[in-house]
Amino acid sequence: xxxxxxxxxxxxxxxxxxxxxxxxxxxxxxxxxxxxxxxxxxxxxxxxxxxxxxxxxxxxxxxxxxxxxxxxxxxxxxxxxxxxxxxxxxxxxxxxxxxxxxxxxxxxxxxx
Amino acid sequence: xxxxxxxxxxxxxxxxxxxxxxxxxxxxxxxxxxxxxxxxxxxxxxxxxxxxxxxxxxxxxxxxxxxxxxxxxxxxxxxxxxxxxxxxxxxxxxxxxxxxxxxxxxxxxxxxxxx
Numbered sequence: 001x002x003x004x005x006x007x008x009x010x011x012x013x014x015x016x017x018x019x020x021x022x023x024x025x026x027x028x029x030x031x032x033x034x035x036x037x038x039x040x041x042x043x044x045x046x047x048x049x050x051x052x053x054x055x056x057x058x059x060x061x062x063x064x065x066x067x068x069x070x071x072x073x074x075x076x077x078x079x080x081x082x083x084x085x086x087x088x089x090x091x092x093x094x095x096x097x098x099x100x101x102x103x104x105x106x107x108x109x110x111x112x
Numbered sequence: 113x114x115x116x117x118x119x120x121x122x123x124x125x126x127x128x129x130x131x132x133x134x135x136x137x138x139x140x141x142x143x144x145x146x147x148x149x150x151x152x153x154x155x156x157x158x159x160x161x162x163x164x165x166x167x168x169x170x171x172x173x174x175x176x177x178x179x180x181x182x183x184x185x186x187x188x189x190x191x192x193x194x195x196x197x198x199x200x201x202x203x204x205x206x207x208x209x210x211x212x213x214x215x216x217x218x219x220x221x222x223x224x225x226x227x
Contacts, residue, residue: 032213095213
């Protein structure tokens with residue numbers, strides 16, 4: 001099955017700096033890669049996703065890049081704010097498979 | 113849009129009690145709903161997948177008689193933890209998607225504590 005690895009497990013950044021989280025996947029058939037943000041005591045919230053026919057996608061301060069050849073994708077958060085502090089999960093799935101394979105998560109702390 | 117509501121948010125009950133958790137898609141019809149379990153500081157573990165009107169598909173190692181799932185309509189799925197014991201204490205989260213190729217949207221989870 002699909003194996004998704006996520007790094008780093010924790011990330012502390014100064015407010016205003018950028019944060020980058022990286023994930024790798026094992027199954028070359030995976031073609032959908034969402035990112036979720038989970039705040040304490042809440043469910044994951046979809047923040048951005050990318051499909052394999054696109055190399056990069058951006059939504060305001062958040063961007064995701066995908067390298068299909070290397071089988072890795074990354075989340076970039078620019079101009080970080082304290083409210084960006086949360087646990088972030090990457091995931092991967094295939095078009096004909098409903099299951100999401102999640103990374104282990106990254107705890108991001110933005111220092112004011 | 114794409115709001116998923118989960119109820120209750122927290123349950124504390126005695127060992128041996130059965131607990132029902134509801135998951136509703138509020139502004140879309142969910143052809144498929146998913147149930148996850150999450151342990152502290154860990155990732156989400158898929159327990160089962162349910163499609164409206166059909167039996168749920170359980171992941172390996174998940175007891176179907178222990179975790180009963182019903183998906184009676186396109187907007188509601190329920191998870192019943194039968195005869196719950198302290199080891200069933202966990203954070204249970206549901207998600208729903210409108211169709212194949214659509215993203216999964218998650219509820220806010222249910223914190224289950226069995227005394």
